[in-house]
Amino acid sequence: MTKTRQLLSLLAVAASSVSLLAVQAGVAQDSPIDDLTPVTDEMLNNPPDGDWLMWRRTYNGWGYSPLDEINKDNVGDLELAWAWGMSPGGRSQETPLVHDGILYLQNSSHLIQALDGATGELIWEYEYELPDEVNPNGERSKAIYDDKLIIATRDAHLIALDAKTGQLIWDKTVANYEHGFAFSSGPIVANGVVVQGMTGCSNAQPGGCFFTGHDVDTGEELWRVHTIARGDTPEGNSWNGLPLESRYGASAWITGSYDPEQNLIFAGVGQPYPWNVEIAGLTPPSSDPNVTNEALYTNSTLAIDVTTGELEWYHQYLETDSLDLDYAYERILVDLPFNGEMRQQVVTTGKIGIIESLDRTTGEWLWAQETAPQNVVLSIDPDTGEKEINPEVIPVIGETTFNCPADPGSKAWQATAYSPRTETLYLPTVEFCSNTTVNPLDPGEIYTGGGLQTFARVPHPDGDGNIGQVRAINLVDQSEVWQYRQYAPVTSATLPTGGGLVFVGSLDRKFMAFDDETGEKLWESGPLSNSLESFPISYEAGGKQYVAVVANWASGLGRLASLTPDIRLPSDNPATLYVFALPD
Secondary structure, three states, X not given: OOHHHHHHHHHHHHHHHHHOOOOOOOOOOOXXXXXXXXXXXXXXXXXXXXXXXOOOOOOOOOOOEOOOOOOOOOHHHOEEEEEEEEOOOOOOOOOOEEEOOEEEEEOOOOEEEEEEOOOOOEEEEEEOOOOOOOOOXXXXXXXXXXXXXXXXXXXXXXXXXXXXXXXXXXXXXXXXXXXXXXXXXXXXXXXXXXXXXXXXXXXXXXXXXXXXXXXXXXXXXXXXXXXXXXOOOOOOOOOOXXXXXXXXXXXXXXXXXXXXXXXXXXXXXXXXXXXXXXHHOOOOOOOOOOOOOOOOOOOEEEEEEOOOOOEEEEEEOOOOOOOOOOOOOOOEEEEEEEOOEEEEEEEEEOOOOEEEEEEOOOOOEEEEEEOOOOOOEEEEOOOOOOEEEOHHHOOOOOOXXXXXXXXOOOOOOOOOEEEOOOOEEEEEXXXXXEEEEEOOOOOOOOOOOXXXXXXXXXXXXXXXXXXXXXXXXXXXXXXXXXXXXXXXXXXXXXXXXXXXXXXXXXXXOOEEEEEOOOOOXXXXXXXXXXXXXXXXXXXXXXXXXXXXXXXXXXXXXXHHHHXXXXXXXXXXXXXXXXXXEOOO
């Protein structure tokens, strides 16, 4: 980016910050929002190319934009179109939504804004007031349906705003935030039902977390699926004999994907707490033959009927997890051949960096492919997916173990994305290891929350110094197509487009575009205001294609900064929405 463009960026941020003072701004005359159309089920099933209507744009979770105005031939001309200063501080792993050229943005402070996607002009804003004791952290996503923008909050509410005016339509308390419950990602609307996952179950909340389904018109709860199994069933007896009130964790961190043909949501569940299996009571194994210690449904995919809330099937990827290596992230739905037969698959990648596929009609395990180097899994059964865990990496009280990777994972919450152009999955990954130490409870001390382990992160001993990568894996034969490596950790989700590009951002404040077939870097921004730890999108407004990304640090992957202390970031943690386009 030239010095002129950098100056324009700073001026745009300064100007937009002033507009934050206008709370509940009225809808201007002749505003583009006047022509906003209701979002229908048909739109969500088959969205207009220029819209971004949900977290990963489409129900199948691809994170792919079919827009091709910006392509391999002209991406080198990409420049800043406008920028918008957001609430500083807090976390903002933000995914803007766009419908009919209107961009909807949630700040970490829970200031919700509607902007003209072509110009960046503020149309309206609504501020949800968090309790003083709740940290101002944003959500990863939101939903839009009919005339409603549906927002999850950090104090465990769901709210619906009028998408045209920003006026509150309904406010539903889902759980008591004073017990630690919170939302970290927003809902998905499927078959007219708002589906939302609950988090905060690392705060010693007994019995774990849950998914809920809600009436889209009122917020009324329709059903609830618990993420920690209970009752006298094989699943309920998988917690080593622990009573329900001593089972912790299993947060539903991330929005799921939806298969309209089956009417099923596929969503991930996080790890058990505390991480150390001795303190958690998951070892030594019970002598009761009817009791196991897999700790279901942690580290699993759940297939939930949207209408009834029935759990149709589940698959657990990593049982008795002791290293915070959850499988809670995006689920990508693809119909591709496997062993010569077309299969309806659900694909996900856990923190270990292993891509795994299931048949989404039955839950049958199909295949796995390792990416980033790791020493946790020694082998994977090719028929069942069952993993043999390296006993040397399991943390033990009084000892320090060495494991690759650890929290926050070689592949964390920053989402992978799939391009139908290339039948390829694009992964943002990092390579590192950890010296891991257990922090035991004192005699008589009661568990009150947290993982109770310290991860001292270090570079991989066999690495080349390039901590960040973008990997391209073909999902038909699971081969690696290309790999890009750099020193700075790669910290945003990937965004493939119909123009043959893959966009991604990194810790060193850079936004990049790659050739989707070769991995050649075709464009790179200058340093932006902060690290890029969010979900880039592409959309159309006024007949023009734009690419947008939020710059914000302190969003979880900032923990990797200890590996690159020479990459300096602003101490006041600014947040900025950057929007790029080709010159007119």
